[in-house]
Amino acid sequence: MRELRLDKLGAIIAALALGGAFIAPFATFRANRIVAGEVKSVLDALPAGWSAVLLGIVVCAVAVAAVRSPAVLRLVAAFVALATLALGIGVAATHLTPEGNTYARVSPASGFWIMLFAFGLLAADALTRLRPAPFVRVVVLVAVLGFIGILLLSGSWDGLSILKEYASRVDTFWAEARKHVTLALGSLVAATTVGIPLGVLCHRVTRLRDGLLGVLNAIQTIPSIALFGILIAPLGWIAVHVPGAAAVGIRGIGVAPAFVALFLYSLLPVVANTVVGLAGVPRDANDAARGIGMTDWQRLVGIEFPLAFPVILTGIRIVLVQNIGLATIAALIGGGGFGVFVFQGVGQTAMDLVLLGAVPTVVLAFAAAIVLDAVIEMASPNTRQAEAA
Amino acid sequence: MPKLATLIRIAVFLALVAFLLQPHWFEPLLRPLVQDNAPVIYNQGSLLQLTLLHLRTVALAVAAAALVALALAILVTRASGAEFLPLSRSLVNIGQTFPPVAVLALAVPIFGFGEKPTLIALFLYGLLPIFENALTGLTTLPPSVMEAARGAGMTSGQRLLKVELPLAMPVILAGIRLSVVISLATATIGSTVAAKTLGEVIIAGLQSNNLAFVVQGGLIVAILAVLLHDALQAAERRLAARMGR
Amino acid sequence: MIEIENITKRYGESTVVDDVSLTIAPRTVTVVVGTSGSGKTTLLRMVNRLVEPTSGAIRLDGEDNRALPGYELRRRIGYAIQGHGLFPHRTVAENIATVPTLLGWARARIEAKVEELLSLFQLDPASFGPRFPHELSGGQQQRVGVARALAAEPKVLLMDEPFGALDPIIRAKAQDDLLAIQKHFQTTIILVTHDMEEAFHLADRIAVMDKGKVVQYATPAEMLLKPATPFVESLIGAGERPYRLLAIAPVSSAVEPGAAEGAPISSAASQREALAELLWSGRDALPVAGPDGAVIGKVSLEGLAKRAAGPA
Numbered sequence: 001m002r003e004l005r006l007d008k009l010g011a012i013i014a015a016l017a018l019g020g021a022f023i024a025p026f027a028t029f030r031a032n033r034i035v036a037g038e039v040k041s042v043l044d045a046l047p048a049g050w051s052a053v054l055l056g057i058v059v060c061a062v063a064v065a066a067v068r069s070p071a072v073l074r075l076v077a078a079f080v081a082l083a084t085l086a087l088g089i090g091v092a093a094t095h096l097t098p099e100g101n102t103y104a105r106v107s108p109a110s111g112f113w114i115m116l117f118a119f120g121l122l123a124a125d126a127l128t129r130l131r132p133a134p135f136v137r138v139v140v141l142v143a144v145l146g147f148i149g150i151l152l153l154s155g156s157w158d159g160l161s162i163l164k165e166y167a168s169r170v171d172t173f174w175a176e177a178r179k180h181v182t183l184a185l186g187s188l189v190a191a192t193t194v195g196i197p198l199g200v201l202c203h204r205v206t207r208l209r210d211g212l213l214g215v216l217n218a219i220q221t222i223p224s225i226a227l228f229g230i231l232i233a234p235l236g237w238i239a240v241h242v243p244g245a246a247a248v249g250i251r252g253i254g255v256a257p258a259f260v261a262l263f264l265y266s267l268l269p270v271v272a273n274t275v276v277g278l279a280g281v282p283r284d285a286n287d288a289a290r291g292i293g294m295t296d297w298q299r300l301v302g303i304e305f306p307l308a309f310p311v312i313l314t315g316i317r318i319v320l321v322q323n324i325g326l327a328t329i330a331a332l333i334g335g336g337g338f339g340v341f342v343f344q345g346v347g348q349t350a351m352d353l354v355l356l357g358a359v360p361t362v363v364l365a366f367a368a369a370i371v372l373d374a375v376i377e378m379a380s381p382n383t384r385q386a387e388a389a
Numbered sequence: 390m391p392k393l394a395t396l397i398r399i400a401v402f403l404a405l406v407a408f409l410l411q412p413h414w415f416e417p418l419l420r421p422l423v424q425d426n427a428p429v430i431y432n433q434g435s436l437l438q439l440t441l442l443h444l445r446t447v448a449l450a451v452a453a454a455a456l457v458a459l460a461l462a463i464l465v466t467r468a469s470g471a472e473f474l475p476l477s478r479s480l481v482n483i484g485q486t487f488p489p490v491a492v493l494a495l496a497v498p499i500f501g502f503g504e505k506p507t508l509i510a511l512f513l514y515g516l517l518p519i520f521e522n523a524l525t526g527l528t529t530l531p532p533s534v535m536e537a538a539r540g541a542g543m544t545s546g547q548r549l550l551k552v553e554l555p556l557a558m559p560v561i562l563a564g565i566r567l568s569v570v571i572s573l574a575t576a577t578i579g580s581t582v583a584a585k586t587l588g589e590v591i592i593a594g595l596q597s598n599n600l601a602f603v604v605q606g607g608l609i610v611a612i613l614a615v616l617l618h619d620a621l622q623a624a625e626r627r628l629a630a631r632m633g634r
Numbered sequence: 635m636i637e638i639e640n641i642t643k644r645y646g647e648s649t650v651v652d653d654v655s656l657t658i659a660p661r662t663v664t665v666v667v668g669t670s671g672s673g674k675t676t677l678l679r680m681v682n683r684l685v686e687p688t689s690g691a692i693r694l695d696g697e698d699n700r701a702l703p704g705y706e707l708r709r710r711i712g713y714a715i716q717g718h719g720l721f722p723h724r725t726v727a728e729n730i731a732t733v734p735t736l737l738g739w740a741r742a743r744i745e746a747k748v749e750e751l752l753s754l755f756q757l758d759p760a761s762f763g764p765r766f767p768h769e770l771s772g773g774q775q776q777r778v779g780v781a782r783a784l785a786a787e788p789k790v791l792l793m794d795e796p797f798g799a800l801d802p803i804i805r806a807k808a809q810d811d812l813l814a815i816q817k818h819f820q821t822t823i824i825l826v827t828h829d830m831e832e833a834f835h836l837a838d839r840i841a842v843m844d845k846g847k848v849v850q851y852a853t854p855a856e857m858l859l860k861p862a863t864p865f866v867e868s869l870i871g872a873g874e875r876p877y878r879l880l881a882i883a884p885v886s887s888a889v890e891p892g893a894a895e896g897a898p899i900s901s902a903a904s905q906r907e908a909l910a911e912l913l914w915s916g917r918d919a920l921p922v923a924g925p926d927g928a929v930i931g932k933v934s935l936e937g938l939a940k941r942a943a944g945p946a
């Protein structure tokens with residue numbers, strides 16, 4: 001048995017987690033949606049058995065974190081602690097809410113968030129040390145999302161305030177979710193369809209490149225709410241004056257200007273990365289392709305494009321993550337999406353409503369980033385070898 | 390040719406100043422954007438004052454972000470903080486997936502309405518590019534130069550101040566530039582939580598269906614962003630050129 | 635005097651420098667050679683404590699090199715490396731002034747020193763001082779690197795493959811400059827190289843390293859005549875031995891009485907140069923000119939052939 005040595009990061013995690021568990025409150029109880037809440041410690045918020053289990057597991061995980069332990073063990077400890085927290089907060093909600101009371105609200109308090117952060121940090125650190133293969137990362141993501149899904153479906157979180165907000169707007173939630181995803185993905189698809197050919201064109205025609213990239217760069221500096229707003233006028237005009245435009249959903253306000261704005265923002269990363277990717281194709285490869293008599297078109301499809309693909313994918317990843325975030329702003333011009341809940345919540349100072357909009361947005365962006373990073377890594381097989389060397 | 394570009398920038402800057410000081414001079418240009426007798430120039434406050442407040446918010450947030458990000462980057466690139474280096478890279482990647490709106494909205498319940506949540510959101514969001522670039526700058530220094538600095542008998546503090554930071558400065562500045570541009574745009578969203586920024590003009594335009602407001606608010610921010618971007622980039626290029634890069 | 639005593643460096647399981655002892659006389663040039671990975675750089679870096687030894691001690695003029703904090707020790711020891719490591723954000727003059735500035739010299743003294751060194755290395759101070767390193771050629775950068783290492787007048791200069799990146803002509807010039815400057819400042823130099831030609835040209839003594847151990851430490855002549863191991867022999871190269879032997883001795887030690895036809899050769903040239911001239915011009919003997927230019931005798935093919943012969 002080797003001697004136990006202190007892990008610096010682990011010590012910080014331990015301090016955070018212990019503070020979150022023993023000093024900070026675990027949950028907030030409010031008699032109704034609007035009144036100020038009273039905070040409850042772990043011992044008060046959970047039934048006796050549960051608080052013992054939760055504190056026990058937190059202490060064990062903290063012990064694993066604080067000493068130099070194998071990364072796999074740290075990862076397991078982090079996930080077990082996180083899962084316990086997730087279950088625990090649901091139990092607290094049921095425990096604190098008086099039987100049959102539909103007005104009372106229970107939400108996580110600072111201690112919960114601090115522990116979530118601490119163990120999230122532990123998990124991130126363990127994963128960073130383990131450097132799992134891209135496929136494994138996606139599997140971990142799916143497993144975590146699956147666990148959350150089960151918690152949601154099983155109703156163990158139903159007592160939580162955020163889910164009560166959800167329960168009272170089930171229909172709108174899914175409608176806005178659909179709009180959000182459609183906006184983010186649809187504008188991405190459109191930008192990719194237009195941007196990649198534009199990038200190829202820029203690569204071939206140098207004079208075009210500087211001008212076009214300059215314009216796209218300038219578009220990026222226009223604040224999103226302004227761009228959304230500016231587009232209202234021309235689209236409104238089109239809706240009125242172009243026959244059939246209104247019929248396919250083009251309107252001055254709503255989804256159309258948001259879609260066009262996201263599309264415009266998306267063009268720069270796609271075009272720029274296509275240009276960079278194509279410029280990075282080794283001259284030898286191109287010369288060899290010419291040498292064996294490939295036409296320009298064959299060269300583009302057979303040589304340049306596959307070699308530039310990972311870089312183009314990186315552009316697409318930037319766009320997707322950025323669009324998922326920006327789509328929240330569409331709500332300001334009636335374009336819908338999760339932003340609806342965020343801005344409603346801000347307007348009513350209802351934190352739970354804000355969370356109902358913000359949490360899915362963050363989860364979506366996060367999941368998109370993990371999946372696309374994995375795809376990029378699989379598409380460029382030599383990066384991993386280079387890093388390992 | 391670069392002279393012409395500089396002249397254009399100066400002209401744009403002067404036009405911006407003129408617009409902020411004497412907005413009514415530009416009325417005829419914006420008039421076609423509004424219906425009949427709606428106001429053309431933002432009339433619920435001074436554009437100049439909002440612009441200055443907008444810039445102040447951005448400057449405060451970016452300055453704080455630069456200080457903290459630089460301190461953290463220095464910390465994790467020292468031998469004693471090396472353990473934190475890989476994790477801090479992952480955290481930056483994770484952090485960048487958080488949409489600015491979400492950060493802003495989540496800051497409201499904690500800090501209330503007004504400038505504070507905006508500052509916090511801009512600060513947090515501004516940290517990432519600066520930290521990322523400072524890390525890149527401080528971890529990709531030419532090994533032979535670092536070796537020479539040690540061999541010359543510099544203490545670790547002297548190496549940091551006299552060699553590492555100056556050499557990494559162009560890359561760090563690039564991070565600050567990114568952060569400034571992002572913050573300028575994101576600060577407009579701050580107006581949805583009652584911060585005094587140019588976003589107020591845009592939102593007023595959206596609410597009263599006044600395109601002229603939206604355009605003037607948006608253009609001021611965009612022009613500020615382009616000018617600041619170019620100025621910072623010029624500074625970076627001069628620094629980098631001195632080092633022969 | 636540098637005394638290296640039973641110095642050992644281990645990284646985990648592997649022993650990189652293994653119980654090395656060397657005594658280096660003041661004002662001499664010691665060249666360390668050996669295959670890649672044999673521990674030369676590590677040995678050199680333990681002298682100025684860029685690497686801390688696992689065991690053993692190093693003394694400079696009798697004083698243990700751990701008596702001072704590492705950074706103060708390094709300000710007293712010159713250090714020049716391959717790829718020169720000039721600070722790209724500082725001018726040539728500022729680069730050279732690095733250590734004097736750290737030592738807190740007065741400005742006038744620093745400026746005088748920078749000028750002296752630039753002139754010594756044949757770089758015009760007015761034109762080169764204010765330039766940035768990237769505005770210099772590779773050879774000029776290398777010279778500035780060495781000048782920087784010498785700026786604080788160190789008694790000891792450590793050089794790790796300082797001329798590795800130079801083309802052969804500039805390299806030969808740099809080597810001659812180095813020897814002249816070593817005489818001028820009376821510096822003790824330890825130099826690491828892969829180039830045996832360079833080693834024989836510069837060294838008062840050569841240390842051959844193999845797998846962390848010093849397998850022979852001797853003068854160039856001793857090493858040629860009595861290589862300690864087959865490894866040393868192969869490093870010298872069997873086919874090169876006679877020429878190396880001639881290369882390390884000056885014509886002055888091979889002068890015979892008598893006269894010869896043709897232009898004279900300087901007595902300071904190496905015997906190898908004399909041999910080359912004899913062979914090329916198809917003659918049996920050359921006149922030799924002393925330092926004042928007067929002919930002092932001749933050097934003959936026959937005489938050189940005897941000197942190039944190994945031990946019987």
Ligand SMILES: Nc1ncnc2c1ncn2[C@@H]1O[C@H](COP(=O)(O)OP(=O)(O)OP(=O)(O)O)[C@@H](O)[C@H]1O
Binds near residue numbers: 645668672674676
């Ligand atoms: N910091 C270190 N950690 C672990 N091993 C090291 C370290 N530094 C050097 N080594 C190992 O020590 C051995 C000797 O290295 P050193 O740099 O002294 O060799 P060298 O003789 O200078 O080689 P070269 O001629 O290639 O410069 C090598 O095998 C090297 O990999």
Ligand SMILES: [Mg+2]
Binds near residue numbers: 674675676794
């Ligand atoms: Mg070496």
